Amino acid sequence: MPDANSSAGPRLLGPAEVRSLAAELDIRPTKQKGQNFVIDANTCRRIVRESGIGPEDVVLEIGPGLGSLTLAMLETARQVVAVEIDDKLAAALPTTIQEYAPQQAASFHVIHADALRIDSLPDPQPTALVANLPYNVSVPVLLHMMTLLPTLERGLVMVQSEVADRLAAPPGSKVYGVPSVKAAWFADVRRAGAIGRNVFWPAPNVDSGLVAWTRREPPATSATREQVFAVVDAAFAQRRKTLRATLKNLAGSSQAAEQALAHAGVDPMARGEVLGVEQFARVAEGLFCTPDANETDDA
Structure with a gap:
């Protein structure tokens, strides 16, 4: 157990501490359960540094696990609020924080x-x-939090490398898709580096990447976010098909789809992968918010 008087700052977790805490809780992490705990303190400090959080920030952490990243954030942040679904981990976190970061324990809430x-x-x-x-739930969780919490100004998340590529992809990229557009509705998103497999216990079968984002205003549009996202989902449901074809069912007819695309100034033979979020918003306007759209809905 760490000496509470040894330092004013948190003591971070290394491989020995992570394994010891897991043993105390009778947790045997498996790749099948998706339990991969960070065992490298330098990686945790790097994530905090890249995130740009400061002493005024209240930081939300999803899936804190045994507290490796949590402790690193308590070195800098005003407060850390962690959301943990696992019964054992959620119950143990306050004790871990009290032992490893006694002077910051009041700034932590699980x-x-x-x-x-x-x-x-x-x-x-x-x-x-x-x-x-x-x-396994990284994109839904990120989008849910962006939607739920307009106070979030920025963030940095570690996800599977391929998911990081998709979140940060620009229009026209081979990996550009639904996550790319929906994340862009809320924020400017960028890749912020790669993370090696050896910083985890157990080591995962996939590579990891960092994604940084900064909140920005969504596109100016009379369509709602839900309407825009419905267009995005439809556009990428069949990537090889043209927008005229993919939006047919949502619009009610091929003609209505063409009218909506014309409203947005988009070629009906184009595919969803070439449109930015602003163009998707204009298409949604054409589908849901124009007089022609209302007539189609009433028909």
Whole structure:
């Protein structure tokens, strides 16, 4: 157990500490369960540094696990709020923080919940999201939090490398798709580096990447976010087909789809992968918000 008087700052977790905590909790991480704990303190410090969080930030962390990244963030942030779905991990986190960061323990709060089911957070509202996201739900969790918490100004998340590529992809890229467009609705997104497999225990079968984002205003449009996202989902449901074809069912007819695309100034023979989020917003306007769209809906 660390000496509470040894330092004013948190003591970070290394391989021995992570394995010891897991043993105490009788946790045997497996790749099948998606449990991969960060065991490298320098990686945690790097994530905090790249995130740009400061002493005024209230940071939201999803999936804190044993607390490796949590402790690193407590070195810098005003407060860390962690959402953990696992019963054992959620119950153990406050004790771990008290032992390894006694002087910062009052700045930590854990919420035992499924991040995808959370509909509110206690004040003060978070200003940043920094997390090693569970890879199987990383995109839904990120988009849910961006939607739920307009106070989030920026973030840095670690996800599977291919997912990081998709989130940060520009229009026209081979990996550009639904995650790219929906993330762009909320923020400017960029790749912020790669993470090696050897910093995890157990080592995952996939490479990891960092994605950084900064909140920006969504496109100016009379369409709602839900309407724009419905267009995005339809456009990428069949990537090889033209927008005229993919939007036919959503619009009600090929003619209505063409009218909506004309409203946006988009070639009906184009594919969704070439449109930016602003163009998708204009298409949604054409589908849902123009007089012609209303006539089609009433027909």
